[in-house]
Amino acid sequence: MLLNIATLFSVLAGVIGLLVGSFLNVVIYRLPIMMQRGWRKECLDYLQISPETAPADDALNAGSAEEEPFNLILPLSRCPSCNTPIKPYQNIPVISYLFLSGKCAKCGCRISMRYPIIEAFTALASIVVAWHFGYTPQAVFALLLTWSLIALIFIDVDHQLLPDSITLPMLWLGMCLSLFNVYTDAHASIIGAVAGYTALWAVFHLFKLATGKEGMGYGDFKLLALFGAWLGWQYLPIIILLSSLVGAVIGVGMIIFVKHDHNVPIPFGPYLAAAGWIALLWGNDLNHLYLTTVGL
Structure with missing residues (x-):
């Protein structure tokens, strides 16, 4: 019975890990941009320069806060090439990538393999943590730490x-x-x-x-x-x-x-x-x- 509980808990952790991995892809991409925009705004405020007269920076100005919300929730996921919103059934971790053959359903633009890799890696790490600690409070908090570390690793690699x-x-x-x-x-x-x-x-x-x-x-x-x-x-x-x-x-x-x-x-x-x-x-x-x- 204990073995069954441990197995079920590990499987559940893996499934949750897949979903969290999908969200971590958003965090890894958007959080550095949000930070850079915040720093830029602070600098402009300090120098008393209005955003309209500041030098343009496409990476930081595109979809700026004045025009459109940009955070970990909004805007909803979209193709970076054709800007087509990604439908929920096209955003299922790993499965959607395989079903779409790694391409955008609208324009056929290639989707980076990094997204399913992070999702699968997060799921695998979650399974290891759940199996190691078992159905305990230590496992729950260790999962939170594991997911945080994955985000930190890839943000540090990129930026x-x-x-x-x-x-x-x-x-x-x-x-x-x-x-x-x-x-x-x-x-x-x-x-x-x-x-x-x-x-x-x-x-x-x-x-x-x-x-x-x-x-x-x-x-x-x-x-x-x-x-x-x-x-x-x-x-x-x-x-x-x-x-x-x-x-x-x-x-x-x-x-x-x-x-x-x-x-x-x-x-x-x-x-x-x-x-x-x-x-x-x-x-x-x-x-x-x-x-x-x-x-x-």
């Missing part, structure tokens, strides 16, 4: 941004959960948040002092603080170690095999997010393995 509107609420949620010992206690959570932020803040300034360059952004500090708040300070070393190793291997690989310009920064957030997610699920085992390996 080298880790939006505070995602990171900070999740950080505070982790600290609130520690009051009920969901993943760790409040003492470890508070120290973890402070230590997580301070650790990368120190690395940032030491690197800048030594090279004159900025090696990472402040969003990375907040993301590690988030994991410290959720999991406690004890997990920070393994998260830093995992993210650094993976980031170094992928970074060197991109420079050697993809001819990535070493002067173009590679976002650290995706590696940090992946390492934190792994620690969320298997942190105890990894810490035990690490301490055993170093002989502690």
Whole structure:
């Protein structure tokens, strides 16, 4: 009976993950634009320049707030090529993409494979989380964190941004959960948040002092603080170690095999997010393995 409940819960999490993945595609695309428009408006207000006389920026002005709402809900999804609204039955995660052969039903424009990939990836990650934690409160909150991390990963890849509107609420949620010992206690959570932020803040300034360059952004500090708040300070070393190793291997690989310009920064957030997610699920085992390996 327990196995059946676990299986059903995992399947349900996968289905919900597909739907959430579809919404995450919207968040990943629209949230950076919303942020950039907000920054632009603040700059124009500060400089006392009216939007009508400001230099045009097609990416930020198209469908501006004065003409049409632009948020995570409106406007409704539409083809970027012919601007035809996408009907609900054409927006079913993964299935609609396969049914339409990856093309717009109206103009035949190719739809990026990234959309179904994010949907399927979100569903798979949701199944793993549900199976690992079982039918527990830990699973519910771990799903929320997982979905937030997926959005952060792809936004950072696209724009080298880790939006505070995602990171900070999740950080505070982790600290609130520690009051009920969901993943760790409040003492470890508070120290973890402070230590997580301070650790990368120190690395940032030491690197800048030594090279004159900025090696990472402040969003990375907040993301590690988030994991410290959720999991406690004890997990920070393994998260830093995992993210650094993976980031170094992928970074060197991109420079050697993809001819990535070493002067173009590679976002650290995706590696940090992946390492934190792994620690969320298997942190105890990894810490035990690490301490055993170093002989502690």
